[in-house]
Amino acid sequence: MVTRSRLSEQLQQSMPQREPPYRPAMLLPAAERAALAEKLGDAANYEIGLLRDMVQADPANVEFRKAMVCGIASAEFAGVDAFSRKVAEWQDWNVPPELIMAMARQTWDEVRHAQLALGLLDSYGGKIDEYPDTLGGGGGQVRQMLELALGDNPQDPLISLETTNVSLEGEALALFQATSELGGRIGDALMQHVYDYNWADEVTHTAIGDYFVKELCAADPAQEGRALRAHAKFEQIRAQLSGEQKDEIRAFFAEEADRASTALG
């Protein structure tokens, strides 16, 4: 049972805000969807992986670059909100103070990433709200959904670190490297440099997550099992979304089912 401080209670009630305000792509009015389609061929093309390929296919079209950078920047802004909330909320949990400081550092890293995105957009003659947000912002709007999907509490530092820092940011390493390499291939030195910088921070964030998950699990196999199950579930959801399914995750859940049925007799 976690006793909430006044600040974290207030945070639970407060929605993420940004100036200019968040404008989630999923909730765009028809007129704005049409404007998006005019720029990108189809509103459904506003998807980061495809946009990266479109930049490669037509490097002369600066709109593709603006859209790609705006899309990635949405995640950086969401990161500023989400990690700054953890600085306050995790003071209510039994975690080492160094972990709170690590979340503060990570918040500042996300701020720098957002600033880098603004600078890169400026180099294209663009600005942050020119394209909608691929994410609606941080602040835990998806927490309830995630809790149902994971079968565990995504606010729990152990679960949050394992899914966000280790799994999600670990997977983002390949995305940042690919985007940096894209910059190199099309002669966009600023894009290459910005995403190489982000990549280096993501390595640190993954390392922070892994280090503190190990700390929080120390000598407790049950906690390690919780972290592993949440991680597998999280990757399973992502794999289903991308149409992939890894054999090892399938085998892991088959093994879990066997264990459960053995335990139940």
Place this chain on the structure above:
Amino acid sequence: MTYRIALEGCINCGWCRRACPTETIAFFLTRQRTHVIRPEGCIDCGICARVCPVDVISYDQEYRHDPIDLEAAKAHARAWARRQRQTAQQRKLRAEAAAAGVRARPADAGPSR
């Protein structure tokens, strides 16, 4: 021969596991939050070592493959490479079609200052 992961330096980012063409790097099934290369499935391609952001994967010359295991692993890798090529080709075609569908616009500013 195979590759090995030095566990003490590994940050469990999973990049090696996702990149492995024979899916021979285990994480969930180890039950210990550690990435481990199952050598019988390794074809010594070295992709894992190249993508590792913290350089903890190294070549192990001591291991000797069972020729049957090695052939099975190579067959797995060939199928993986075919799927990768198909996916990459589909992505490229989709992006080219999407890009071609948009009238090329001159940039307001140069692509990069």
